Amino acid sequence: MTAPAAEAHETHTASASRTPILQAKGLVKTFGKVVGLDGADLELYPGEVLAVIGDNGAGKSTLIKCLTGAEVPDRGEIWLGGERMAFRRPQDARQHGIETVYQNLAVSPALDVAENLYLGREERKKGPLGSVFRVLDRKGMRERARAELRSLGISTLQDVTVPVENLSGGQRQAVAVARAAAFGSRVVVLDEPTAALGVRESNQVLQLVRDLRDRGLPVILISHNMPHVFDVADRIHVQRLGKRAAVITPQTHSMTDAVAIMTGAATA
Amino acid sequence: MVQQTVSAPPGSHVDLGEEFAHRRHPLAAIRDLLHRYPALSPAIVLVVAVVVFGLLNDRFLRPENLSLITQQVAVVGTLAVAQTLIILTAGIDLSVGAVMVLASVVIAKAAVDGGLPGPVALLAGLAVGLLAGAANGLLVTRLKLPPFIVTLGTLNIFIALTLLYSGGATVRGSAMPDLLPWLGGTFKIGTVGVSFGVVAMLLLYAAVWFLLGKTAWGRHVYAVGDDKEAARLAGIRVNRVLMSVYLAAGAILAVAAWTIIGRTNAASPNAGAELNLDSITAVVIGGTSLFGGRGSIWGSLLGALIVGVFRNGLALAGLDVLYQTLAVGILIVVAVSVDQWIRKVKS
Numbered sequence: 001m002t003a004p005a006a007e008a009h010e011t012h013t014a015s016a017s018r019t020p021i022l023q024a025k026g027l028v029k030t031f032g033k034v035v036g037l038d039g040a041d042l043e044l045y046p047g048e049v050l051a052v053i054g055d056n057g058a059g060k061s062t063l064i065k066c067l068t069g070a071e072v073p074d075r076g077e078i079w080l081g082g083e084r085m086a087f088r089r090p091q092d093a094r095q096h097g098i099e100t101v102y103q104n105l106a107v108s109p110a111l112d113v114a115e116n117l118y119l120g121r122e123e124r125k126k127g128p129l130g131s132v133f134r135v136l137d138r139k140g141m142r143e144r145a146r147a148e149l150r151s152l153g154i155s156t157l158q159d160v161t162v163p164v165e166n167l168s169g170g171q172r173q174a175v176a177v178a179r180a181a182a183f184g185s186r187v188v189v190l191d192e193p194t195a196a197l198g199v200r201e202s203n204q205v206l207q208l209v210r211d212l213r214d215r216g217l218p219v220i221l222i223s224h225n226m227p228h229v230f231d232v233a234d235r236i237h238v239q240r241l242g243k244r245a246a247v248i249t250p251q252t253h254s255m256t257d258a259v260a261i262m263t264g265a266a267t268a
Numbered sequence: 269m270v271q272q273t274v275s276a277p278p279g280s281h282v283d284l285g286e287e288f289a290h291r292r293h294p295l296a297a298i299r300d301l302l303h304r305y306p307a308l309s310p311a312i313v314l315v316v317a318v319v320v321f322g323l324l325n326d327r328f329l330r331p332e333n334l335s336l337i338t339q340q341v342a343v344v345g346t347l348a349v350a351q352t353l354i355i356l357t358a359g360i361d362l363s364v365g366a367v368m369v370l371a372s373v374v375i376a377k378a379a380v381d382g383g384l385p386g387p388v389a390l391l392a393g394l395a396v397g398l399l400a401g402a403a404n405g406l407l408v409t410r411l412k413l414p415p416f417i418v419t420l421g422t423l424n425i426f427i428a429l430t431l432l433y434s435g436g437a438t439v440r441g442s443a444m445p446d447l448l449p450w451l452g453g454t455f456k457i458g459t460v461g462v463s464f465g466v467v468a469m470l471l472l473y474a475a476v477w478f479l480l481g482k483t484a485w486g487r488h489v490y491a492v493g494d495d496k497e498a499a500r501l502a503g504i505r506v507n508r509v510l511m512s513v514y515l516a517a518g519a520i521l522a523v524a525a526w527t528i529i530g531r532t533n534a535a536s537p538n539a540g541a542e543l544n545l546d547s548i549t550a551v552v553i554g555g556t557s558l559f560g561g562r563g564s565i566w567g568s569l570l571g572a573l574i575v576g577v578f579r580n581g582l583a584l585a586g587l588d589v590l591y592q593t594l595a596v597g598i599l600i601v602v603a604v605s606v607d608q609w610i611r612k613v614k615s
Contacts, residue, residue, distance in 0.1 A: 108494045120502040135483065
């Protein structure tokens with residue numbers, strides 16, 4: 001919580017003069033003989049959507065896991081807002097304001113929308129009811145959940161008391177994204193958020209990504225879907241063989257170029 | 269690029285239509301309701317059973333008989349509190365009855381052979397319950413063994429320990445300090461006699477209802493049973509929650525041990541271990557899902573009452589005890605089928 005407000009005022013377009021909010025330098029991660037990351041770098045600037053693409057086995061998933069504390073890199077450095085980080089667990093990254101929406105959603109189907117938004121960080125009632133008897137402030141959490149969804153423009157989730165399993169895939173994804181947006185003070189990471197969704201639902205999630213950026217939250221988006229990446233990303237990080245092969249933009253490169261860099265047929 | 273995404277075949281995406289189809293179907297509306305209130309179906313079954321048995325035999329609704337039913341339900345109902353907690357985490361505990369019997373024998377022998385005062389003997393029983401819960405919990409969380417296998421093993425271990433420790437001998441209530449069989453005593457509400465064991469059971473239900481429904485711990489128990497990995501990624505310490513559940517269950521089983529001493533006015537090493545299945549029956553009939561994450565604590569009380577009412581009502585109707593067993597068996601199959609049907613709401 002050092003100075004996210006100041007960073008939020010900056011514009012969307014990436015410029016070389018600014019300092020990255022999140023930076024990885026020379027990350028190495030091996031699993032036995034398999035090399036997941038081989039000196040990978042990454043920079044995320046304030047107020048941008050950075051897409052991370054790469055073939056299967058290029059190390060994008062390992063890279064993201066290192067950035068969000070789900071894996072600990074063997075070597076290399078992670079910097080957040082000018083501070084060196086040493087994440088051991090997902091909770092560490094979360095405490096520093098990095099929220100992740102995992103591919104398998106990490107929502108609890110039988111709990112309702114508000115309960116899922118506050119899962120793992122429930123709020124208790126004020127006064128002795130909360131401090132002595134540890135009673136949850138259910139009403140307050142529901143109200144704040146409603147406000148959060150409204151501010152994200154998620155109109156399809158009017159009732160926050162519906163169990164998540166009764167929702168469509170897009171609505172569930174919206175719950176997961178809303179949770180990240182509500183608590184992610186500095187960076188939101190989305191791992192394949194549209195992989196399991198229909199067309200209309202995908203578009204809703206992509207709109208959510210744009211909205212997050214417009215609120216000043218930088219977003220890292222991992223995706224296989226080139227049209228989605230080119231639709232929403234400001235810059236595109238291409239991962240290949242455990243390293244960053246190139247950083248391109250939708251304005252300067254086509255999807256074909258991106259695929260060629262991914263497969264090693266071309267360089268940026 | 270945007271046009272490309274929009275022009276996909278329209279048939280690939282039909283969830284809105286599906287949703288409306290759900291709403292229109294009356295059966296689906298019932299399913300949604302049962303899904304929301306898992307204790308609703310056992311409540312209906314209990315009311316219908318009481319009315320039917322009351323019509324079949326006018327002795328059924330007499331105060332003495334109602335009092336008898338509640339006293340018969342007290343032990344299984346208390347075991348079911350512990351069982352509900354564990355089943356909510358997608359586990360199962362086959363050792364609840366055996367832990368209760370071991371604790372009751374330890375309580376009785378500590379007082380009678382050890383000469384300890386009643387309250388201290390009860391604390392020894394509590395220690396037995398907590399140790400047993402810790403053993404089950406550690407095996408489930410540390411060795412990552414399925415709860416079914418863990419508790420199948422500890423069930424046999426606890427039965428053997430009970431027999432070794434007691435030498436197979438029953439301790440009579442008359443030899444104990446007054447406190448130990450105290451829960452078997454009754455008082456009157458109107459014309460119905462209520463035992464203190466029933467009151468203890470109801471207090472446990474109220475306490476667990478509060479913990480499950482009103483505290484973050486309760487939400488975490490549901491989340492862990494629902495989807496362990498999702499709970500972990502949401503920042504919940506899954507093993508810690510599981511451990512706390514097994515310890516809480518152990519403490520509740522110590523209360524059950526006290527209750528069964530009062531109910532039978534004895535501590536017998538030979539009776540009670542088989543009540544593990546009755547406790548599972550009560551929980552399942554009460555609408556709690558064996559797959560975890562769904563159910564309500566009051567459902568288990570209703571489940572225990574349903575079993576008690578069926579056994580008592582069929583006996584009063586003059587049917588052989590085998591028909592009671594048959595009826596309970598059918599109830600279980602129906603309850604699990606209903607649960608499966610309710611769970612289909614999501615797909």
